[in-house]
Amino acid sequence: MDNAKPLPNYLVQRYHGWKATGYAENQSWYRRLASDGQHPRAMVISCCDSRVHVTSIFGADQGEFFIHRNIANLVPPYQPDGAQHGTSAAVEYAVRALKVAHLIVLGHSNCGGVQGCINMCQGKAPDLDAKDSFVGRWMDLLRPKYEVVADIADADEQQRQLEKHAVMTSLENLMTFPWIGEKVSAGELTLHGLWTDIGEGGLEYYNTEKELFMPV
Amino acid sequence: MDNAKPLPNYLVQRYHGWKATGYAENQSWYRRLASDGQHPRAMVISCCDSRVHVTSIFGADQGEFFIHRNIANLVPPYQPDGAQHGTSAAVEYAVRALKVAHLIVLGHSNCGGVQGCINMCQGKAPDLDAKDSFVGRWMDLLRPKYEVVADIADADEQQRQLEKHAVMTSLENLMTFPWIGEKVSAGELTLHGLWTDIGEGGLEYYNTEKELFMPV
Amino acid sequence: MDNAKPLPNYLVQRYHGWKATGYAENQSWYRRLASDGQHPRAMVISCCDSRVHVTSIFGADQGEFFIHRNIANLVPPYQPDGAQHGTSAAVEYAVRALKVAHLIVLGHSNCGGVQGCINMCQGKAPDLDAKDSFVGRWMDLLRPKYEVVADIADADEQQRQLEKHAVMTSLENLMTFPWIGEKVSAGELTLHGLWTDIGEGGLEYYNTEKELFMPV
Amino acid sequence: MDNAKPLPNYLVQRYHGWKATGYAENQSWYRRLASDGQHPRAMVISCCDSRVHVTSIFGADQGEFFIHRNIANLVPPYQPDGAQHGTSAAVEYAVRALKVAHLIVLGHSNCGGVQGCINMCQGKAPDLDAKDSFVGRWMDLLRPKYEVVADIADADEQQRQLEKHAVMTSLENLMTFPWIGEKVSAGELTLHGLWTDIGEGGLEYYNTEKELFMPV
Numbered sequence: 120m121d122n123a124k125p126l127p128n129y130l131v132q133r134y135h136g137w138k139a140t141g142y143a144e145n146q147s148w149y150r151r152l153a154s155d156g157q158h159p160r161a162m163v164i165s166c167c168d169s170r171v172h173v174t175s176i177f178g179a180d181q182g183e184f185f186i187h188r189n190i191a192n193l194v195p196p197y198q199p200d201g202a203q204h205g206t207s208a209a210v211e212y213a214v215r216a217l218k219v220a221h222l223i224v225l226g227h228s229n230c231g232g233v234q235g236c237i238n239m240c241q242g243k244a245p246d247l248d249a250k251d252s253f254v255g256r257w258m259d260l261l262r263p264k265y266e267v268v269a270d271i272a273d274a275d276e277q278q279r280q281l282e283k284h285a286v287m288t289s290l291e292n293l294m295t296f297p298w299i300g301e302k303v304s305a306g307e308l309t310l311h312g313l314w315t316d317i318g319e320g321g322l323e324y325y326n327t328e329k330e331l332f333m334p335v
Numbered sequence: 336m337d338n339a340k341p342l343p344n345y346l347v348q349r350y351h352g353w354k355a356t357g358y359a360e361n362q363s364w365y366r367r368l369a370s371d372g373q374h375p376r377a378m379v380i381s382c383c384d385s386r387v388h389v390t391s392i393f394g395a396d397q398g399e400f401f402i403h404r405n406i407a408n409l410v411p412p413y414q415p416d417g418a419q420h421g422t423s424a425a426v427e428y429a430v431r432a433l434k435v436a437h438l439i440v441l442g443h444s445n446c447g448g449v450q451g452c453i454n455m456c457q458g459k460a461p462d463l464d465a466k467d468s469f470v471g472r473w474m475d476l477l478r479p480k481y482e483v484v485a486d487i488a489d490a491d492e493q494q495r496q497l498e499k500h501a502v503m504t505s506l507e508n509l510m511t512f513p514w515i516g517e518k519v520s521a522g523e524l525t526l527h528g529l530w531t532d533i534g535e536g537g538l539e540y541y542n543t544e545k546e547l548f549m550p551v
Numbered sequence: 552m553d554n555a556k557p558l559p560n561y562l563v564q565r566y567h568g569w570k571a572t573g574y575a576e577n578q579s580w581y582r583r584l585a586s587d588g589q590h591p592r593a594m595v596i597s598c599c600d601s602r603v604h605v606t607s608i609f610g611a612d613q614g615e616f617f618i619h620r621n622i623a624n625l626v627p628p629y630q631p632d633g634a635q636h637g638t639s640a641a642v643e644y645a646v647r648a649l650k651v652a653h654l655i656v657l658g659h660s661n662c663g664g665v666q667g668c669i670n671m672c673q674g675k676a677p678d679l680d681a682k683d684s685f686v687g688r689w690m691d692l693l694r695p696k697y698e699v700v701a702d703i704a705d706a707d708e709q710q711r712q713l714e715k716h717a718v719m720t721s722l723e724n725l726m727t728f729p730w731i732g733e734k735v736s737a738g739e740l741t742l743h744g745l746w747t748d749i750g751e752g753g754l755e756y757y758n759t760e761k762e763l764f765m766p767v
Numbered sequence: 768m769d770n771a772k773p774l775p776n777y778l779v780q781r782y783h784g785w786k787a788t789g790y791a792e793n794q795s796w797y798r799r800l801a802s803d804g805q806h807p808r809a810m811v812i813s814c815c816d817s818r819v820h821v822t823s824i825f826g827a828d829q830g831e832f833f834i835h836r837n838i839a840n841l842v843p844p845y846q847p848d849g850a851q852h853g854t855s856a857a858v859e860y861a862v863r864a865l866k867v868a869h870l871i872v873l874g875h876s877n878c879g880g881v882q883g884c885i886n887m888c889q890g891k892a893p894d895l896d897a898k899d900s901f902v903g904r905w906m907d908l909l910r911p912k913y914e915v916v917a918d919i920a921d922a923d924e925q926q927r928q929l930e931k932h933a934v935m936t937s938l939e940n941l942m943t944f945p946w947i948g949e950k951v952s953a954g955e956l957t958l959h960g961l962w963t964d965i966g967e968g969g970l971e972y973y974n975t976e977k978e979l980f981m982p983v
Contacts, residue, residue, distance in 0.1 A: 129612040133394040136784015142536035153534025159385035169375035178349040189421045199467035205405045208473035251415035257424035318369025320358035364652035396777040436580035565826040574968035585966025591817035601807035610781040620836045621853045631899035637837045640905035683847035689856035750801025752790035
């Protein structure tokens with residue numbers, strides 16, 4: 120590997136600033152986290168989107184949330200075929216090794232992955248349909264749900280609904296993992312579905328009984 | 336899906352606290368991010384580990400970093416086989432759709448995934464060797480590098496070295512993506528390898544010429 | 552124009568140093584900024600004073616802050632009379648074309664412009680009172696506030712207070728621009744008043760409720 | 768003024784980081800700058816554009832450059848009419864009060880102000896032509912030079928040439944200030960015209976004899 124470069128100077132400066140303040144103030148806690156291991160209370164599955172900051176929203180400090188971030192916060196169904204499944208690996212580690220108590224799927228507004236899925240389903244994104252499009256193939260996980268929102272005339276509302284279906288799809292797929300179903304039944308693990316509005320700072324949770332998202 | 340539960344109250348309270356402070360202070364910026372879209376300067380690939388906070392270390396706000404987090408910050412090699420590759424999808428979206436300028440792989444000390452890989456390679460973790468272990472199969476990506484560190488007697492040092500090899504492996508695999516190599520050659524994308532010490536707050540970068548990690 | 556000279560050699564050398572380091576490290580980002588345009592999150596209005604470095608204080612990189620610098624960080628009131636108003640033009644471009652989310656006025660200690668205003672108000676600076684003094688006429692913007700500090704006996708304290716009034720005056724005048732008031736009301740733009748102590752590195756913000764500057 | 772808000776938290780954190788590192792390392796110099804006053808060697812007039820960082824390009828520290836930034840780095844002609852001229856005030860303070868030795872006008876590529884001027888001259892920007900457009904009226908300073916570049920077919924080249932004319936216009940207008948002409952004649956002040964390419968990090972200076980810009 121001869122292509123890696125040193126970090127840009129402004130990031131080095133910011134790091135040294137954090138080291139002298141944020142780190143210094145929390146040193147004892149960071150050392151404890153290093154020696155004692157992590158004991159996160161929850162796993163959060165959110166999107167890679169730069170506008171989603173789960174630690175900010177929940178005032179979380181180092182050590183609280185085990186966080187997996189991928190495109191559109193999607194979890195594939197249980198598929199123990201010996202191939203590499205990064206999301207399933209993260210879920211397995213959180214649930215079986217770390218024994219988190221909560222598993223939170225956090226969707227969000229203005230999701231580029233979901234928008235791409237809609238474009239693809241409407242025949243407007245041939246590049247995403249190509250076999251070699253990793254984004255397209257990843258969004259195939261959500262594709263079956265497009266039918267449910269296909270008739271919504273308002274494009275913004277259609278996307279918002281599909282973003283929420285992405286959360287529900289992940290929750291459904293999580294339940295196909297046998298060791299998740301067992302722990303949920305045993306009261307050792309709770310699943311939560313959330314959707315946040317980036318511009319307005321809103322937060323909704325999936326209400327199972329009413330089968331819709333409601334403000335927290 | 337009838338298993339999702341409302342959010343625990345303490346998280347609801349924290350969210351409302353953020354809404355009244357962090358969100359209120361930045362409302363105009365969040366609205367701009369929602370209406371104008373994200374323009375992150377960098378993608379960061381880090382571990383799900385709850386002790387790694389890339390935004391803290393670099394004083395980053397919403398909108399700066401597109402963040403993918405998986406077990407042991409591993410990137411698989413380019414494999415456009417039509418199957419689901421969540422990490423490759425995230426990289427594709429960042430590089431091709433968002434056109435990020437920097438691609439940062441951030442490894443860390445005390446990495447449970449790397450430790451599992453060592454255990455597996457030393458025959459101490461039969462469960463990870465099982466075909467249905469998602470973590471084990473994911474860590475297969477790093478397995479070939481175990482040979483390089485197999486002779487290191489000190490267990491801590493051995494793990495630290497393999498953690499750094501995880502970063503190097505990801506950098507190498509990133510270069511197998513044709514559109515990454517092209518952009519790196521064209522000076523439109525820069526790769527960076529970092530490793531952080533959780534307990535001490537240290538930060539090292541991969542120095543290509545010396546082929547080792549050095550403090551920033 | 553036959554009076555321009557080549558750059559002094561030491562500046563040429565420093566430039567080449569930056570080209571080989573700072574530029575080289577960030578080439579991909581600079582190219583992206585050139586091709587993709589700027590998307591700054593904030594406009595900063597600060598003084599021309601060589602001792603004020605807003606990018607250092609906030610660890611900001613190229614692309615983050617749209618910066619206007621003039622004498623004493625003053626903004627004149629809205630005056631759409633068809634004449635040239637450089638500060639108003641900068642504010643218009645930032646708010647209407649770039650749609651920045653934050654508008655920060657940054658005052659500072661030891662401000663020569665503010666000191667000149669005091670001298671002028673105390674009848675000690677006839678040259679600044681002359682019609683052809685651009686500095687004097689510019690500082691007329693702050694002149695009405697001298698009355699508020701006229702009775703402060705300690706000269707240093709008097710100047711410090713007038714420096715802070717310069718920030719408040721700019722904030723007040725900014726609100727006279729109709730498209731600023733609208734955006735502030737709509738939650739699309741936030742105003743901030745800051746004052747920095749050059750020698751001590753202090754930073755204070757204007758607290759609206761208490762009507763005074765407080766340490767951040 | 769009841770509209771100013773506290774600074775967003777990430778900027779507060781970054782500031783504290785700078786205070787603990789950048790400030791701490793330079794405290795004695797900052798204190799000296801505060802007690803001894805500024806003695807900048809040069810005044811730089813550059814654009815507000817967030818992508819232009821004159822201190823980075825020239826490795827300049829606090830105290831070296833007195834910096835005025837406005838839209839398109841334009842200096843209006845000498846006009847001592849008693850009205851507010853912010854740019855002229857900054858120039859007056861630098862030349863007459865601080866007695867800088869160099870006066871550098873720094874233009875740049877991808878300049879939104881210059882592009883707006885071209886659009887306006889081509890009848891494509893009626894909003895900029897309106898009397899109440901501060902940007903439009905400010906760019907009137909450059910308008911007469913559009914004729915010189917009007918016949919350039921390539922739009923990028925046309926803009927680049929007008930960006931350089933913005934620098935030359937400012938140099939010409941600076942010479943209309945009587946106390947600048949005197950100091951230049953007396954060898955006490957030198958003018959310099961520069962233009963930087965944001966994407967490529969290039970730097971050109973205005974060569975008076977050849978009447979064109981050349982790489983430094």
